[in-house]
Amino acid sequence: SAFDNANLYGDLSILIRDDDPDLDFFLNVTHVQVHRRGRAFDRLRKLLARSEECPFSSHSLSNVLLPLAIHPIYECSNKAEETYALEGIATVGAVAKHLPWGKYHNALWTALTQLSRKPDQERFITAMICALMDAFHFNVVLDSASTSKWNGNEDIDGNNEDDTQKEGNSVWRALKNRLIPKIEGYLMKEKFDSRTG
Numbered sequence: 787s788a789f790d791n792a793n794l795y796g797d798l799s800i801l802i803r804d805d806d807p808d809l810d811f812f813l814n815v816t817h818v819q820v821h822r823r824g825r826a827f828d829r830l831r832k833l834l835a836r837s838e839e840c841p842f843s844s845h846s847l848s849n850v851l852l853p854l855a856i857h858p859i860y861e862c863s864n865k866a867e868e869t870y871a872l873e874g875i876a877t878v879g880a881v882a883k884h885l886p887w888g889k890y891h892n893a894l895w896t897a898l899t900q901l902s903r904k905p906d907q908e909r910f911i912t913a914m915i916c917a918l919m920d921a922f923h924f925n926v927v928l929d930s931a932s933t934s935k936w937n938g939n940e941d942i943d944g945n946n947e948d949d950t951q952k953e954g955n956s957v958w959r960a961l962k963n964r965l966i967p968k969i970e971g972y973l974m975k976e977k978f979d980s981r982t983g
Contacts, residue, residue: 795846801830815854820866824873827855831880840884848889852881859910860900871910879917887924891960894918898968915969924957 801811808814814826830851834840842851855877862871882890897915904911 795843795850797842797846798850800841801833820870823858824870827873827877831877834880834884842884844884844886844889847881847884848893852878852885852889852893855881856914859914860904860907862907862910872913875910875913875917878914879921882918882921883923885921887957890918890921890924891965894965895968898965898972901972926958926961927955928958 803810809829811826811830814822814829817823817826840847855874858867858871858874859878862868878893882893885893894915897911897918901908901911901915
């Protein structure tokens with residue numbers, strides 16, 4: 787059946803409730819009433835929290851559910867939508883706990899780069915960045931060989947690392963060379979602005 791095909795996001799069919807439209811995620815997340823959209827996110831978070839294994843593929847999480855959760859964060863334009871944006875932020879964190887490293891890294895990096903581009907949404911984007919960082923669930927391999935290699939001493943070839951260590955090393959590299967400097971840049975800017983302002 788079409789529901790079995792991962793390319794068609796068939797795993798999302800568990801969010802459809804033909805028997806009860808009030809519990810159907812897709813009907814509610816697109817509902818005209820903002821509180822119904824917020825409740826849809828709340829039910830999705832509960833489903834993700836109570837499932838021992840994530841019921842959704844990484845494609846469904848990153849290509850469908852994450853963009854749906856991020857949308858209100860960028861689009862919130864009035865007080866009535868603030869609760870909906872906060873529900874979106876919490877849902878981003880819940881989804882991110884199940885993302886593989888590449889998709890998680892992409893989501894966090896995108897949020898960091900959008901922070902300076904969307905000053906009107908700064909507090910929501912900052913909260914989303916915090917939710918993403920709280921959802922960090924990766925092994926980080928930090929050993930003397932790894933740190934010496936990244937400090938410029940290319941004395942190991944890394945060919946015999948197992949997959950976990952390779953992922954851990956790539957996680958550490960991305961944190962050390964890209965994510966942490968970007969986050970520190972925002973923190974230092976904040977300090978500098980408060981001293982000069």
